[in-house]
Amino acid sequence: MNEKTSYAYMGKALRINLSTGDIKTFDNSAYFDDWLGGSGLAAKILYDELKDWHTPYDPMNKMIFSSGALMGTVAPGACKISLSTLGPVTGGWATGSSDSHIGLELKHAGYDDVIVEGRSYSPCYLLITDDKVEIRDAKHLWGLTTSKTLEALREELNDNKLHVLSIGPAGENLSRNACLIQDKNRAIGRCGSGAVMGSKNLKAVVCKGSKPVNIAQPERFIKKVLECRDRINSRETTKTLGEYGTPSAWHHKQNICGIPYKNFQECRIPDEEAKNLNPMDIIDKYQVTRQGFPGCVICCGRQVHVTDGPYKGLNTFMSQWEVVGAIIGKLGVKTGEFMLAANDLCNDLGLDVDVAGGAIGWAMECYDRGILTKEDTGGIEIKWGDEQVILKLIEMMSYRKGFGNLLAEGSARAAEILGRGSDYYAIHVKKQDLYELMRSSNGWCLGTAVSTRGGGHTTGTPNCEQSGLEMDNEMSLKILGVPGDIAVDPAAYEGKAKIVYYHEILHRACNCLGICIFNTIHMDMNYMNLDDIAELLSAATGKEFTTDKLEEIAMRQLNMEKAINLRFTDLARKDDYPPKREMNEAIPKGSRKGWKIDRDKYDGMLDEYYDMHGWDKSNGYPTRKTYEKYGLSYVADDMEKIGKLGAE
Numbered sequence: 001m002n003e004k005t006s007y008a009y010m011g012k013a014l015r016i017n018l019s020t021g022d023i024k025t026f027d028n029s030a031y032f033d034d035w036l037g038g039s040g041l042a043a044k045i046l047y048d049e050l051k052d053w054h055t056p057y058d059p060m061n062k063m064i065f066s067s068g069a070l071m072g073t074v075a076p077g078a079c080k081i082s083l084s085t086l087g088p089v090t091g092g093w094a095t096g097s098s099d100s101h102i103g104l105e106l107k108h109a110g111y112d113d114v115i116v117e118g119r120s121y122s123p124c125y126l127l128i129t130d131d132k133v134e135i136r137d138a139k140h141l142w143g144l145t146t147s148k149t150l151e152a153l154r155e156e157l158n159d160n161k162l163h164v165l166s167i168g169p170a171g172e173n174l175s176r177n178a179c180l181i182q183d184k185n186r187a188i189g190r191c192g193s194g195a196v197m198g199s200k201n202l203k204a205v206v207c208k209g210s211k212p213v214n215i216a217q218p219e220r221f222i223k224k225v226l227e228c229r230d231r232i233n234s235r236e237t238t239k240t241l242g243e244y245g246t247p248s249a250w251h252h253k254q255n256i257c258g259i260p261y262k263n264f265q266e267c268r269i270p271d272e273e274a275k276n277l278n279p280m281d282i283i284d285k286y287q288v289t290r291q292g293f294p295g296c297v298i299c300c301g302r303q304v305h306v307t308d309g310p311y312k313g314l315n316t317f318m319s320q321w322e323v324v325g326a327i328i329g330k331l332g333v334k335t336g337e338f339m340l341a342a343n344d345l346c347n348d349l350g351l352d353v354d355v356a357g358g359a360i361g362w363a364m365e366c367y368d369r370g371i372l373t374k375e376d377t378g379g380i381e382i383k384w385g386d387e388q389v390i391l392k393l394i395e396m397m398s399y400r401k402g403f404g405n406l407l408a409e410g411s412a413r414a415a416e417i418l419g420r421g422s423d424y425y426a427i428h429v430k431k432q433d434l435y436e437l438m439r440s441s442n443g444w445c446l447g448t449a450v451s452t453r454g455g456g457h458t459t460g461t462p463n464c465e466q467s468g469l470e471m472d473n474e475m476s477l478k479i480l481g482v483p484g485d486i487a488v489d490p491a492a493y494e495g496k497a498k499i500v501y502y503h504e505i506l507h508r509a510c511n512c513l514g515i516c517i518f519n520t521i522h523m524d525m526n527y528m529n530l531d532d533i534a535e536l537l538s539a540a541t542g543k544e545f546t547t548d549k550l551e552e553i554a555m556r557q558l559n560m561e562k563a564i565n566l567r568f569t570d571l572a573r574k575d576d577y578p579p580k581r582e583m584n585e586a587i588p589k590g591s592r593k594g595w596k597i598d599r600d601k602y603d604g605m606l607d608e609y610y611d612m613h614g615w616d617k618s619n620g621y622p623t624r625k626t627y628e629k630y631g632l633s634y635v636a637d638d639m640e641k642i643g644k645l646g647a648e
Contacts, residue, residue: 067157068514
C-alpha cells in the first residue's frame with residue numbers, strides 16, 4: 001500500500017467492466033487532495049471519462065460506489081456509502097447515499113471506491129471478498145424482490161450475517177426512479193440510480209472485508225471524536241432523534257405548515273385526520289428495537305411489528321419522515337400504519353418512496369379534476385387515500401404494468417406525455433418528484449431548488465428553519481454568518497443564500513467522507529461543524545485540512561456537478577425555482593395562512609446565491625474565472641465550445 005495514502009483512505013479502487021469481465025485495481029490517491037474522494041472523486045471521473053453522447057442507460061455510463069475516508073473509523077456518524085452516476089431522472093448529475101454496512105465492508109476489503117461500467121450480457125452480481133473480486137451469475141436472482149435477494153444470497157454464500165446492496169423489480173424494469181436497497185430497508189434513493197444498475201444487468205453488490213483502517217494520529221483523533229460525541233450526546237435533540245428518529249418532526253412540521261396534503265394543495269394535514277397519523281404514536285405502539293449503523297451516535301432507525309388493525313402481522317422497519325410527507329400527507333391517507341406498509345413495499349420492490357408518492361399524487365389530483373379518467377387508468381378508480389389502490393399502483397410502477405408504465409416515468413415526464421394541462425400538478429424540481437414543501441421555509445426552498453441532482457434536501461438545504469430549535473445569535477453568526485433569529489425564521493429572505501452556501505460545503509464534505517449529516521449542525525448547531533470535520537480528517541490522514549480547504553474542495557465539486565449538468569442537460573436558471581404551485585399559491589390554512597413566496601424577493605435571494613458562487617445571474621452558468629479559481633480551466637474550455645460559459 002502506498003505510504004502516502006495508507007491512513008484513513010485505503011488508497012486503492014476497483015474498476016469493473018461488466019461487458020468484458022475485466023477487473024482492475026488502481027491507485028486513487030491522486031483524487032484525495034483536490035476531491036476528498038467519495039462523490040467528489042465520482043464527479044471528476046464522470047466528467048472526464050463520459051463522452052457527450054453517453055446517456056444514463058448507455059453501457060459506458062459509470063456507477064461509482066464510495067466508502068469515504070472516515071468510514072471504518074469511530075468518527076461520529078461515519079456510516080454512509082455514496083453512489084454517483086449519470087441519472088435518468090434529470091439526465092445529468094445523480095448522487096445519493098445510505099447508512100451502510102456494505103460501505104464498511106468495502107473499506108475493510110481494501111477499497112475506497114468501486115467503478116462499475118459496461119453491461120453484462122446476463123444478470124450478474126459482484127462479490128468482493130478482500131482481494132478476491134468476482135462477477136457471478138445472477139439469473140436465479142433476477143425477478144426477486146430485495147428481501148428475497150438478501151435471503152437467497154445469504155443461503156448461497158452460507159452467511160446469515162451477509163450484507164447486500166441490491167435492486168428489486170423496479171430497477172430491473174427500468175422504472176425511472178428505482179433505487180438501491182441495502183439489506184431490507186436502507187435506500188440509496190432519488191435520481192433513479194437503481195434503473196442505471198438494472199440497465200447494466202447488475203442485480204446486487206456483496207462485500208466482505210477483514211483489513212484494518214489506519215489512523216495517522218490516533219490520540220489526536222480520539223480526543224476530537226470524544227469531544228464531538230460528548231457534545232452530541234449532551235443535546236436534547238439526540239434524545240429525541242434516538243427515541244423517534246426523523247418522525248419526531250411531526251408536531252413542528254404541522255405547526256409551521258410543513259407537511260404537503262393532497263399533492264401540495266394544502267400545507268398541513270387537517271387536525272381531525274392528523275389524530276390517527278402521528279408517526280411517534282406508531283413507534284410507541286409497535287417498536288421492537290432500535291437500529292443503528294457503525295459509528296452512529298444517534299441510532300435513529302427502529303424495527304416494528306404491527307399487532308393489530310388492517311396491517312396486523314407486518315414485521316418491518318419504521319419509515320423515515322419522507323414517507324409521512326410523500327405518502328401519508330400527499331395522498332390523503334387516513335390510516336397511520338399505512339406508512340409502514342407502503343414503505344415496506346417500496347423497499348421490497350426497490351422503488352423510491354418520494355417518487356411513488358409524487359407520481360401517484362399527481363394522478364390522484366388529475367383524476368379528481370377530471371383530467372384523467374378510468375379509460376386512461378385501465379379502469380382503476382384513483383381516489384384520495386385509497387390505500388389498496390396506492391399499493392397496487394406502487395407495484396404497477398415497479399413492473400411497468402398498465403397505467404403504472406406512465407407513472408414509472410415520474411410525475412414530470414408523465415405530465416409531458418399526458419398533456420391536458422396536467423403539468424401544473426406535477427410537483428417536482430428538475431423532474432425530481434418532491435416530498436419537500438417549499439412554501440414553508442425560504443432557506444429550505446432555495447437549497448432544494450438549486451440542488452444539482454434535482455429537488456432534494458441533502459446537498460445544501462438547511463434544516464434550521466424546520467427544526468424548531470432556538471439558535472444562539474453569536475454561534476450562528478460565527479458559523480453561518482447570519483444571526484440566529486434570521487436563520488430560523490422561515491419567512492426571512494435575508495441571509496438564506498449564505499446559509500445554503502455553508503450547507504453545500506457541509507453536505508459535500510460529509511458525502512465525500514462517509515458522514516451522516518444528522519451528526520452535524522444540519523440537525524443541531526451544537527453538533528459537528530466544518531471545523532470539527534476538518535480536525536477529524538487531519539488527525540485521521542496526517543494531512544492538515546482547514547475549513548477553508550474543505551470549502552475550496554466542495555466548491556470545486558459543485559462546479560463540476562454544474563458542468564456535468566450543462567454537458568448532458570438543458571438545466572439553467574429557469575430550473576432553480578420551486579414548482580409553479582409552490583410559487584403561485586398562498587398557504588391556504590394553518591398558522592401561516594395567506595403566506596406565499598414573493599417572486600421578486602426569491603429572485604433577489606437567487607441572485608445573491610449566484611454572486612456568492614461566481615455564476616452568471618442571467619442563466620446560472622459558472623464563469624471562466626470561477627472554473628479557473630478551482631483549477632478547472634479545461635472545463636471552461638469545454639463550456640465555451642458548447643455555448644454554456646457564464647459571462648463575467
